[in-house]
Amino acid sequence: xxxxxxxxxxxxxxxxxxxxxxxxxxxxxxxxxxxxxxxxxxxxxxxxxxxxxxxxxxxxxxxxxxxxxxxxxxxxxxxxxxxxxxxxxxxxxxxxxxxxxxxxxxxxxxxxxxxxxxxxxxxxxxxxxxxxxxxxxxxxxxxxxxxxxxxxxxxxxxxxxxxxxxxxxxxxxxxxxxxxxxxxxxxxxxxxxxxxxxxxxxxxxxxxxxxxxxxxxxxxxxxxxxxxxxxxxxxxxxxxxxxxxxxxxxxxxxxxxxxxxxxxxxxxxxxxxxxxxxxxxxxxxxxxxxxxxxxxxxxxxxxxxxxxxxxxx
Numbered sequence: 487x488x489x490x491x492x493x494x495x496x497x498x499x500x501x502x503x504x505x506x507x508x509x510x511x512x513x514x515x516x517x518x519x520x521x522x523x524x525x526x527x528x529x530x531x532x533x534x535x536x537x538x539x540x541x542x543x544x545x546x547x548x549x550x551x552x553x554x555x556x557x558x559x560x561x562x563x564x565x566x567x568x569x570x571x572x573x574x575x576x577x578x579x580x581x582x583x584x585x586x587x588x589x590x591x592x593x594x595x596x597x598x599x600x601x602x603x604x605x606x607x608x609x610x611x612x613x614x615x616x617x618x619x620x621x622x623x624x625x626x627x628x629x630x631x632x633x634x635x636x637x638x639x640x641x642x643x644x645x646x647x648x649x650x651x652x653x654x655x656x657x658x659x660x661x662x663x664x665x666x667x668x669x670x671x672x673x674x675x676x677x678x679x680x681x682x683x684x685x686x687x688x689x690x691x692x693x694x695x696x697x698x699x700x701x702x703x704x705x706x707x708x709x710x711x712x713x714x715x716x717x718x719x720x721x722x723x724x725x726x727x728x729x730x731x732x733x734x735x736x737x738x739x740x741x742x743x744x745x746x747x748x749x750x751x752x753x754x755x756x757x758x759x760x761x762x763x764x765x766x767x768x769x770x771x772x773x774x775x776x777x778x779x780x781x782x783x784x785x786x787x788x789x790x791x792x793x794x795x796x797x798x799x
Contacts, residue, residue: 582764587771590764604772606748607738610666611780614673615734622678622730623723626685631715636686647679651740659744669741669749676737677730684729688722689715724788731784735777750776 561584566572568583582590594600628635651672658668692715700710742751754769 580763582767586764587767591768591771594765594768600753603748603750603753604776607742607750608776610670610673610741610749611731611734611738614670615677615731617670618674618677618681618730618734619727622681622726623685626682626723626726627689627711627715627719629682630686630689630692630719631711643679643682646675647683651676651737652743655740655744658741665744668744669738672741673734673737677734680729680733681723681726684722684726685719688719691722692718720788720791724785724792727784727788728781731781732777735773735780739773 564581565584567576567578568581572578625639629639630636654672654675655668658671659665662668662671696714696718697710700714705713738749739751739754742749743755750769750772754766754773757763757765757769
């Protein structure tokens with residue numbers, strides 16, 4: 487009547503016998519796959535797969551419907567203010583209506599010269615911004631981790647940073663041999679300081695516990711810098727890159743005032759000189775739209791670098 491207790495060793499042996507021969511190798515492979523770092527392509531694939539989920543699509547549609555509705559309300563208020571010639575504290579009597587601006591925009595879209603203005607501005611932004619990225623990240627990391635470098639470089643940054651881009655125009659003309667290099671220099675300055683300050687802030691706030699842990703594991707200063715400081719500063723670096731892109735477009739308008747040929751900033755300033763109000767608004771909106779797209783492109787390019795943040799949440 488009394489059943490004997492099961493033989494655990496026999497059971498374990500039976501399970502081991504029943505398991506396929508490749509099971510240990512498969513388990514080792516699975517563990518190695520889990521320890522392998524995620525590549526940028528895999529991170530983008532995961533983001534796309536997550537974005538295509540019904541819940542994510544619904545949230546995306548809701549968010550953009552609210553944004554587009556808010557923009558539509560702003561355009562309607564603009565149209566109403568110009569239609570009644572609103573003049574109470576803010577004067578809309580000479581402001582072109584959205585219909586006139588749209589008509590001017592459609593006319594310019596059909597001309598080749600308008601695209602030349604955009605292409606020239608994009609080229610200037612690319613050269614100036616990429617130069618600021620290289621120098622800004624380097625100086626920011628050095629300032630954030632070296633007290634001596636911070637004491638030497640910070641005074642220059644604090645003195646030069648508040649100077650607006652317009653104030654640099656006369657000196658840029660004297661410093662650089664061509665108008666093109668002067669415009670790129672002013673655009674470069676606009677992006678440089680946000681990148682330096684955000685990078686230095688991120689490097690300076692690297693948790694000491696991570697540095698002590700790396701030292702206890704035998705890491706030297708170079709390894710700590712590459713594998714601890716830079717990853718810890720990446721969120722601040724990416725924020726500085728996005729802010730720097732926006733400021734570089736802001737500086738471009740000031741820089742292209744000294745250009746006598748092409749550029750979307752020159753297009754806007756020339757429209758102001760000719761008292762062509764619809765073209766002024768077209769140029770302003772093009773600068774805003776291109777700046778928004780450029781900033782989004784920067785965030786999209788840097789998103790795979792921060793995939794570890796999303797996995798840790």
